[in-house]
Amino acid sequence: MSFTSNPNLNKSKRFWQAFAFNSFRLLSFLVVAILVVILGFIIINGISVISWEFLTEMPREGMTKGGIFPAIVGTLWLVVGSLLFACPIGILSGIYINEYAKDGWLKRFIKLMTNNLAGVPSIVFGLFGMALFVNKFGFGDSILAGSLTLGLLALPVVIRTTEEALKAIDDSFRIGSLALGASKWQTIWKVILPIALPNIITGIILSVGRVSGETAPILFTVAAYFLPKLPTSIFDQVMALPYHLYVISTSGTNIEASRAMAYGTAFILILIVLLVNLLANWLRRYFGRKVKMN
C-alpha cells in the first residue's frame, strides 16, 4: 500500500488537526494583538505631550500643563519602599516554606493563607493600610504608610516566586552539599539560593509592575491630589502615576484640557513597567550565567 493511494482516508482526522492547530494559533495571536492595540492607542493619544518638560517639570495650570515629575518620583519611592519591606520578609518566608517547614497542617495553612492574601482585593489593602499604618501607627498619609501597604500587596507574589524557584531545584544539590558536612543553612545560602536567584529576581521585578500600577492601596495611605514638590522624608505625601492618571481623568479642574496629559501619564507608566520587565529579563540571564560560571 502506498502512503498516497487514498487521500480520503483519515480525512476527518486531518481536518480536526488543522482546525485545532489554526484556532490555537489564531488565539495566541489575538493575545499579542490586544497588547499591541492597547499600546498603540495610548502611544497615539499620548505621544503629543511627551517631552523633556513633561518628564522633568511640576504640573501647572490645574494639571493641564507642565509635567508629571513629582508623580514619577513618587512612584519610584513607593516601589523601592514596598520592595524594601516585601523582599526580605517574602524571600525568608519562601525559604521557610520550601526548605524548613515539614509537610503537614502548618505548611498547608501558611500556603493557604499566602494564597488568600494574594486574592484580597487591593482596595481592602488600602483600607487596612489606612487603619493600621496611617491611623494606628500614626504614620499619617506618608511614603512609609503607602510603601508598607503596597508591600503587603507584593508579599504573596514574592513568597510564591521564591517558593517556586526553590522547589524547582533538584534535591541532588541539597543532598550533595549535606553529604559534605555542610549545615542546612550553608546548603541553602551557598548552593540553593544562588541557583534560585534568577527566578526570585524575576518574581520580584514582576511584582514591581504590579506595585507601580496599583491605585487603590495608595489612595488612603499616601497619594496626594496635587503636590508640586518632591518629598524630603518618608513621612511626606507624594503624587504617584496611577493616582495622578485617575485624578486628571476624572476629577481634575479641566478634564478635557488634561486628556492628553492623562494619556501621556499612562504612556510613562506603561513604559516604566516595560523597562522594569526588560531589566528583569536581563538580570535573570546575567545571574543565570553567573551561577553556571562560579
Next chain:
Amino acid sequence: MYSLESKDLHLYYGDFHALKGITMGMKKNEVTAFIGPSGCGKSTYLRCFNRMNDLIDNVRIDGEVLVDGVDIYQKSILVDDLRTHVGMVFQKPNPFPKSIFENVAYGLRVNGTKDKNLIAERVETSLKQAALWDEVKDKLKKSAFELSGGQQQRLCIARALAIEPSVLLMDEPASALDPISTAKIEELIYQLKENYTIIIVTHNMQQAGRVSDNTAFFYMGELVEYGKTKNIFTSPKDTRTQNYVTGRFG
C-alpha cells in the same frame, strides 16, 4: 575493630520494614560491594553510615550503627562532623553550579577552612587522587557543568576526598556512565582502598567481581550472604545468592 559495623539494625519507612536485623562489619582498606535486586535495602543500608536517611520523613531505626567503634545514632553525635568523616558519592553526578575549583573547595569552606594556600593544595591533591587533575588543571575556573558525565563523577569523588574522610560510600557510582568512564572509576576505587574503607552499591555483577574484596548480598531487607567476593561468586552457600549472581533472578 571494624571501620564500619552494624548490630541487629532494623529500619522502617513508616510501616514498611526495610532493613531486617543487619549485622555485619567492614574493615579498613577493603572494598565491600553491596549487591541485590532493586528495593532490597542495599542503598538504604549504605545511607545509614552517614545518616543520610535522616533527611527522609518517617524513618525509624533500631539497633546499632558503629563507625570506628562509635555509635553514630547516639544523641551527642554531630551529624555534620560525621559526614566529613564518612564521604559519599551518588549515582548521578551532582556537581554544584560552581567552578571546578569551587566544587572541590566547597567541603573545606563549609567546614571552616580559610587558609587559601591550604585550600588550593587540597584541591590539587584531591583532583590528582580522583585522576582528574591532568584533564582540568588548565580550566579550574570553568564551570563544572562543562565537564563530561564521567569527569563530573570523578569531580564528585574529588569533592568527597577533599575533606579527608576515612570512609567512602559509593551508591552505584558508575551506573550513569559509559564503559570507559566506568573503567576509570573502577581503577580509582582500586587505588583509593589503600587509604579508605570503601563500600560500593552496584547492580553490575562483573563490577562487583572486579573491584571488591568482599561482597554482601541483600534480598528483601535481609543480609542473605556476606563473604569474600570470590566465594560469593564461585561457591555461594545460599540458593538465593546463587540464583542472583548467576542471573537467574533479580
